[in-house]
Amino acid sequence: MATKKIPQEARELHNELIADLHDNINSKVDEHDFEKLIHRLKLKLSPIDLKACHNLIDATDKLQKRGHLEPGNYGELIKLVDCIDKNWVNLIREKGETIIEIINKANEPQPSVSSEESERAKKRRLESDQDGQRSNENTDGQTQILKSSTSANADFCGINDFFEKTLNFECHVETDPSKEEVECFLKETACLFNNKRTAAKYYCLLVFIMSHGNEDGIRTNDGKTISLVDIVSYFKNDKLKYFAGKPKCFFIQACRGSSPQGVVDLSDDKEEVMIDQVVGKISIPTDANLLLAYATTPGYYAYRRPNVGSWFFCNLLKIFKEHYEEEHVEDMLIDVKERLAYDDEWQTNEGFKQMPCTWSTLTKRFFLAPQQLAE
Secondary structure: OOOOOOOHHHHHHHHHHHHHHHHHOHHHOOHHHHHHHHHHHOOOOOHHHHHOOOOHHHHHHHHHHOOOOEOOEOHHHHHHHHOOOOHHHHHHHHHHHHHHHHHHHHOOOOOOOOHHHHHHHHHHHHHHHHHOOOOOOEEOOOHHHHHHOHHHHHHHHHHHHHHHHHOOOOOOOOOOOOHHHHHHHHHHHHHHHOOHHHHOOOOOEEEEEEOEEEOOEEEOOOOOEEOHHHHHHOOOOOOOOOOOOOOEEEEEEOOOOOEOEOOOOOOOOOOOOOHHHHHOOOOOOOOOOEEEEEOOOOOEOOEEEOOOEEHHHHHHHHHHHHHOOOOOHHHHHHHHHHHHHHOOOOOOOOOOEOOOEEEEOOOOOOOOOHHHOOO
């Protein structure tokens, strides 16, 4: 059965409903009610999930992650709320009906595509697939490479394994999203972190982006572009008042142009490159406690290798694993830049290199090891 498309309007109404529940019902849940709530969850959540549920917010978060609570699907939510406040059951049903109508309308059958148009689309996909297989030293230039190459899997597995298993981070993955889906995900995440009780559970937010890009931003799976400025704007301090003061870091593996980056011989009197020259025309948000780490400087390719992953994330993970217990993030990123800039291992057969670029308004030394955060 095909998955239903969830329009942005439906997601926004869903997020409003969940936020209202968190703000208004959670405070009414006493110990007896919570025991009933947990009992009703035993058939839906694992013992590990149940152990992590300390309130209604935790319960709804887990239900959403396990696919039991999503726009248009409120059966389990009604069972939970029914034992706490029956007045909310009717409200959930009313809003739920509106959301379901929006979803059903968006999924009405569309006129079929003619066989001629279908053949043209198939031909375009085939040509794109062939273009994407021409080089072992791949750049982020083709969507098909990102979806099919083992290098992307290496990046994902390495990041997820280190942050989830070693650092005990809570990880969430979005694969091949459209621009609308990216925007919906950003809004949902911002809504989550703008909840006072939820925000208190976390000490930082890290966002890893693996995609294709150009001078204008990140290219989504539907061929559209979203700028980094727009992505970061969802997480500014004025949008996340309960998360203000905590680190929000973005690590971006994507091309920022179509030029390979050459090398030059160093001389003793070479002038230092200023940060304004590196950042170029990119507009940077001014809010505090943000960090942006790009795989490359504006205008250039970001490279990757089959079975190894992207140059940037491969070296970033190596250095993070080796030094996260004693070094803060910005110092480790300097090590990443140094390795890619000077190590001959990280250059193409033609001698092209890659220069990562960082920008930061962090106001404290940010350690990935939580016990060192206060330094």
